Structure formats: structure tokens, C-alpha cells
Amino acid sequence: MPPTPIAAPSPAAVPAPNNTASAPESFTAAPSEPTTPTLSVSRQNAVESAESYLSFSAFSRQGLIDQLKYEGFTAAQAKHGADSVGL
Template structure:
């Protein structure tokens, strides 16, 4: 027991001075178990995963792919995503908001995009319901995007917006707002 306590204290000190990266701030005993149960490459993969999650949102599979691209083995990448402390639903909401900050999406279009990114259908639907989007405003934004690059008749723009997944009400609202 004294050996475990000494190791726990030593790891705690190393954590304080930044010598060891852990996947989450946890009790010293749990830190000992984490440090003993993982290899150096796994701890590095966890550290890299956490740094990616600070910058951008990822799905579990998307983060595995990114870590593999960085040169981590599949085993280490999978270990990292399972030990980095990420809440994948929270990541889905963050990713949805990231997309909405750069482009316009319909509700169904955003779900499809999140699924493409590797989020489960359940997490994608959860994210879309909690991302705070106003789907009528998204339809207006998408209509403006289309009109920037192409010409449309009123009927054609409504059809295009509906094709993108907007409802008839959202598409008609957008067309009125862009004064087409």
C-alpha cells in the first residue's frame, strides 16, 4: 500500500509540473491505475486527442482517423478516443455549431453531414435538436448562398431549397426574405 501511495504522490507531482499528460483530472489513485495500464504511445495518443478536441469537434471515428493520420497505430488511436474524456454528444453539438457558422443547412442536411462525419444517427439528431439553429434563418442563408453563385426563378429556388431538406414553409419564407 505504501508503494502505491508513493507512486501516486510521485505521479501527482509529475502531473503538476507537466511531465505526464493524463486524459482527465482524476484522483491520484485513478491516475496511478491509468498510468500503469497504458503505454507511453497510448498516453501520447490521448494527449494528442485532447489537443485536437480543444481546437475542433470530432466524432469518435473521425478522431481515430485523425490520430491514425498523425501516425498513431489503430490500437493507440482507439485507446485514445476511449480515454480522452470526450462526451461524443457534446462533440456532435459542437460540430453542428461549427458547420452552421460556416454554411447554411437544413435540419435533415445537417443530420446527414454529421452522420458523414462519423456521428451516430442518435447523436446527430441530438445535436441538431440542441444546436440552437433557426431553420427559417438557415433557409434564408442558403437561398442567399445559391443566389450568389447562380440565378433562380422563385419556383426553382423553392424547389432547390426543398431538395436541400428545407420544409415548404421554410423555403417559401426564404424566398420572401430574399425578395425573389
């Protein structure tokens, strides 16, 4: 049995192009979803290390920052780690 041909759409079924330069005044954009900023892997690691250190020993804020820097984190990463655990 031969295949059935598909009919072309009628001109009335094809939408007319929209040549307006701007959206109508009644147009309201949908609110964007709130986004959670993503942390770099190194900052995530600093947070995890800070949480780990505090789980077995008490640290002052500066002591924790110094420990994280000793472990190889930058000063900014170490401060972020301390901030994330509430110190």
C-alpha cells in the same frame, strides 16, 4: 585508546529458524494496494493528442480515430485515445 570489542549475541537472542512449510491458519495477508495500470508512452501520447485536437475543433469518434491514425498512431492506440476523451 583501543576500540571496545563487541560481544557476540547470546544463543537465546537468536531466533530459531522457521521450518514450517505453510503459514499458520490464523495468518491473514495484508490487502494489497490498488494499482493504477500504467499506459505505454504511445498510448499516453495518443490521449494527449486526442485532448489537444478536441481543444480546438470538434471531431466525431471515427474522425478523431482517423486523425490519430494519420498522425502515426496504430488503430489500437487511436481507439484508446478516443475512448479516453469520452468519444
